[in-house]
Amino acid sequence: MITYDKLFIGGTWTEPSGPDLLDILSPHDESLVGRAAQARPADVDRAVAVARAAFDEGTWPNTPPAERIAVLRRLNALREARAEQIAAVITAENGSAAWFTRAGQPSLTRQANAYLKAAEDLAWEETLTSTDPAATVRSVVRREAIGVVAAVIPWNSPFSASLAKIIPALLAGNAVILKVSPENSLSMxxxxxxxxxxxxxxxxxxxxxxxxxxxxxxxxxPDVDKIAFTGSTGAGRRIASIAGQQLKRVSLELGGKSAAIVLPDADLAKFTAGLAFSCLLNNGEACIAQTRILAPRSRYEEVVDAVKQVVESLKVGDPQDPDTFIGPMIRRDQQQRVRDYIETGIKEGARLVTGGPQVPAGLEQGHYVTPTVFADVDNAMRIAQEEIFGPVLVVIAYEDEDDAVRIANDSEYGLSGGVWSADEQHALAIARRIRTGTVTINGAPIGFDGPFGGFKASGLGREYGFAGLNTYLEYKTVTI
Structure with missing residues (x-):
């Protein structure tokens, strides 16, 4: 069992303001995984005070970028050395399948390296000269840290979400308070x-x-200068309102209800090979999951049958079993929420292809949901419009490509999406028409050099690479 009975404040393990420890229970069987102290407002005040002093009076904001890069590169190396331990702890506390937590470790390296490269290539200070008939103007343009950053992340992918924020924030010279979910107390x-x-x-x-x-x-x-948040759209709206009232800088990476468009010429074998990774990764608890599958009317039943076969082939069970693809939901209330959505889909008149609201046999002790597929879904249904955050897929028919694009864009969200086609250039042309922040072609993985973030209710701002680093910088112009 793992115990963290102190709080990490300003780089030091410190006694918490309250003595009680939170029990962290396994989503698989509700056994005790560990205990951890939880922060209260008084602890937040201490963390903000030391961050404020570190930024206003300390050395980090004025440390040469090359030295900041070296420190964050060291952090990346330390994490790589403990990758197996990190993956195991996330599986234990989150219920994320071991294949997912292990496979995610090299991605964390690529994510960090993209930020480090962006920092190395960035012109932290440059001189611009402009000439007009009246005068020659010379300006020094500087990129400087914003100040104290509050980074708030969800529970579903704690290391990825936390490093996506703290690495660029620290590279930029900011001081950071990382607020994590209680469920992730051990991995964090x-x-x-x-x-x-x-x-x-x-x-x-x-x-x-x-x-x-x-x-x-x-x-x-009042001493926090910027908020960086990943989480639900509802919580994002609340944070945006607070930031607006106080004129804090804010970036939001929020929910999604992304569409995978299967074009008429798509290779179904390739689509089904990538389907689970595009649509059901991390037990379906992923904001980028492409949970709306758009199939051409001419091949609709063929696609529905292919999706059914894939979903029924996935092993559900103990997340520590290397053969398990889908583990439990993180909490009992999340399990019930997903089951309620399945009941809603049935009441809405969608055709239940496989799965259902029943708990998988033999897994009643954990927070398990039977992976579910609905067909004959109208895009106006709640199961097609609302983020379920569990292993539930809907298959929607479209008449032609214009109809497919219309359905894909008929959502309050715009975070991710995919296009499947035998013709990559044609798929790219369709991708350009989708109002979403990221689109994958034929299941390609998301790169970390390009910007990541959402349109519409899926957020504000971008993460990864140069765009993500820029989110934590202020621009100053000094005219000479």
Whole structure:
């Protein structure tokens, strides 16, 4: 059992303001995985105070970029050395299948390397000269840190979400308070251990597991200059309103209800080979999951049958079993939420192809959901419009390509999406018409050099690479 009885505040393990530890239970069988201290508003106040002092009076913002890059490269190396341990802890506390947590470790390296490269290539200060008939103007343009950053992340992919924020924020010279979900107290304790080793100055980083009330105290704090949030669209709207009232900088990576468009010439064998990874990764608890499958009317039943066969072939069970593809939902209330959506789909008149609201046989003790596929779905149905965040797919028929694009865009969200076709250039032409932040062609993985983020209710701002680094910088112009 893992125990973290202190809070990581300003780079030091510190006694929490309250003595109680939270029990972290396995989503698989509700056994005790570990215990951890939880932050309260008083702990947030301490973390913000040391971050404010570290930024206003400390050395980090004025440390040469090359030295900041070296520290974050060391963090990346420390994480790589403990990748197996990190994956195992996330599987234990989150219920994410072991294949997923292990496969995600090299992706974390690529994500970090893209940020490091962006920082190396960035012109942190440059001189611009313009000439007009009246005068020659010379300007020094600087990229500077914003200040104190509150980074707030969800529970579904804790290392990816946290590093996507703290690496660029620290590279830019900011001080950071990372607020994590209580469910991730153990894996984020491991992250804090790595941060303690990598060489950051005192006060520069804190890692606080805390509930929503404490999170709101953090983002509302007058000494926080920027909020970086990943989570639900509802919570994002609340955070955006707080940021608007206080004129804080804010970036939001929110929900999705992404569409995978299967064009008439698509190779169904390739589509089904990639379907589980595009549509059901991380037990379906993924904002980028392409849970609306759009199939041409001419091949509709063929696609429905192919999706059914794939979903029924996936092993559901103990997430630590290497053969398991889909593990449990993280909490009992999340399990019930997904089951309620399945009941809603049945009531709405969708055809239940496989699965259903029943718990998988033999897995009643955990937070399990039977992977479910609906056909004959109208895009206006709730199961097609609302983010379920579980292993539930809907297959929607379209008449022609214009209809497919219309359906794909008929959503309040715009985070991800996919196009499947034998003709890559034609697929690219369709992708250009989809109002979403990221589109994959034939199941290609998302790259970390390009921007990642959402249109519409899927968020504000971008992460990854240069665009993600730029989110944590202010521009200053000095005219000479």
């Amino acid at each position: 304790g491991l992250l804090a251990d790595l941060l303690a080793e990598c060489g950051l100055p005192a006060g520069t980083i804190s890692v606080l597991p805390a509930d929503r009330e404490t999170s709101e105290h953090l983002v509302s704090h």
